[in-house]
Amino acid sequence: MVLVALHGGAAVITEVESRSRVLGRLRLTDAVFRNLTRAAALAVLAILGGVIVALAIGAWPTLQTFGLNFLVEERWNPVTERFGAIAPIYGTIVTSFIAMFIAVPVGLMIAMFLTELCPIKLRRPIGIAIELLAGIPSIIYGIWGLFVFAPFLQQHVQPALISAFGEIPILSTLFAGPPYGIGILTAGLILAIMVLPFITSISRDVFEAVPPMLKESAYGLGCTTWEVVRHVVLPYARVGVLGGIMLGLGRALGETMAVTFVIGNAHRISGSLLAPGTTISATIANEFTEAVGDLYTSSLIALGLILFVITFIVLAIARYMLMRIERRIG
């Protein structure tokens, strides 16, 4: 009896001991896992910080040599080592503007079609098909743009543009010159196709989030579909649509390969949209591996820094707007 009790006690004690050991181990793995995930989250921040610091260090010699003049100088001459960023900045902004000019109305129209007109059965397949455009790698747009799209523009579209706008004052400068096929306009058009799916899918999502009650009330008053979209859906979804547009703009500004193929890589600012030009990303892609000399390399990295800062601001605004609409939807 006593013996049994003693034995029982020992068993309890060892059980308590092993129990506390197991619990201790669990507590340790718990803490390790928690800190591991926390470190990974911090690593995401470190990547962003690392990008900014690395680019700033790489760009430092250029900023030291040219100062802010780098931003407004047009010359880009590796032989005399005079570098200025205005031509690529101009090309980046103009090509992105052309892209948005086309992709925003078309994207909104598609979103309207998908949410208001399209038979429900077709909504998913058409939506996915449009989103697949975003899945096609940018180099594919490049090779297609160079071999298929640019020759087509050169033979059929650009001559028509030149003769159609030849007499109209401002437009004649915009569409002046020989039809090269490649150039600012071609790059802008390809960018438009590439950002279209981003604008479409975000607009569709925010259109779908408009409370049906609001839309039905407007329909009940006798509004046409267009009036419902124009006066109910768009005002309600405004912030989200703007967020989607900014997101698309961020993509267009940073897009590299597709543009590199069709922009023509010419470091000058031309009044004509048909002329070859360059963008920040295309300049880096074309010249970085061939850059000799520290100043040349550093100037290209400085271009990268400018691109990163511009896209960072645009994307931050986009995220801020999308966060606002998400909060409202709940």
Added chain:
Amino acid sequence: MIPKSGHRFSETDHAREKRMDRLYAARRRRNLITMMLSVAATLFGLGWLVLILGALLYEGFSGLSLKVFTEMTPPPGADGGLLNPIIGSLLLTGLAVLIGTPLGILAGTYMAEYGRHDRLASVVRFVNDILLSAPSIVVGLFIYEILVAPMGHFSGWAGAVALAVIVVPVVVRTTEDMLMLVPDTLREAAASIGLPRALMITRIAYRAAKAGMITGVLLAIARISGETAPLLFTALNNQFGSFNLNAPMASLPVVIFQFSLSPYADWQRLAWTGALIITFTVLALSIGARALAASGKQS
């Protein structure tokens, strides 16, 4: 007087009716026009997909043969295939996923499980969303600065790390989203039987969110298998069948870039074939990811 005014009234009524009819007609016309425009816009958008895929099939399909997968890239004018860039791409992509996925899953776990309401998580979420759409060429420059320049040469490792930097935000985003969809009752049930949090996450939350997390990895693979810009000055290219990660390494996108811009017809044909392979791989991956996500939602 009275009949006259009555007559006048009925006339204005009539005019008003006509005016309203015109207004209705105009509104309906405007509606019809915008609706037609929206159908046209959709056809326009779908048209590009058809045009691009059509051109790829037309230009690339004729070059597709067994040789493409068994022979190395040729010098200009000779016959050859795309074996070394295909293997290079597989190696780089595989390594990038191996490096990027654990980091992304852990960071996503922190945001969804531990830091739901803390400041760090919301800052990381914001930064991650920006990294998600940051220009990939900038990632290439970054890796060049921190790996290629100090090592003194281009290398497969640098290419893999550059791609991993692109994988991380995609995986973080999907992991967080998918873990958020796991019902809290599951977590509470696990806690109520005394399961420590780490075990609850790895044994229960991960299992519940598995399909979604795999979708994220597939999407990340789809994203990086066509990436060219970050490889241009990290992995560079290699004409020889070298699979040494310490040396420059060929990859399909970079070879397409180089071959398509070359003046040689056979190189250009190989570039089209490579483009066809990449595009259909990427599209298959993203459709597969969608199907997986859809099946996960249903179950």
